[in-house]
Amino acid sequence: MPVEINREAAEALSIEALSFLAGDPERLERFLSLSGLDPATIRLAASDPGFLAAVLEHFCSDESLLLAFSANTGRDPADVGKALRVLAAFDRDCEP
Structure with a gap:
């Protein structure tokens, strides 16, 4: 069953x-x-709304990093992509 984020x-x-x-x-x-x-x-960068999305983009662009993170935390690798889409959509909604 898909997990909503x-x-x-x-x-x-x-x-x-x-x-x-x-x-x-x-x-x-x-x-x-x-x-x-x-x-x-x-x-300072962490206070930028796009920073959290950039962190997840970094993981999504490096499969070995993504898999290491998932193995270490027990998280489904797909959750990183889902979270990125949520944060990216939020960032777009906040643009002036």
């Missing part, structure tokens, strides 16, 4: 994914490098 659950999943990245310096460095962020600016 609301905005709150999508945000929680994204934060969990970010914590997963932060737990491994190599993974975090790759994310920071690809996103153009650095440790000093990540807190």
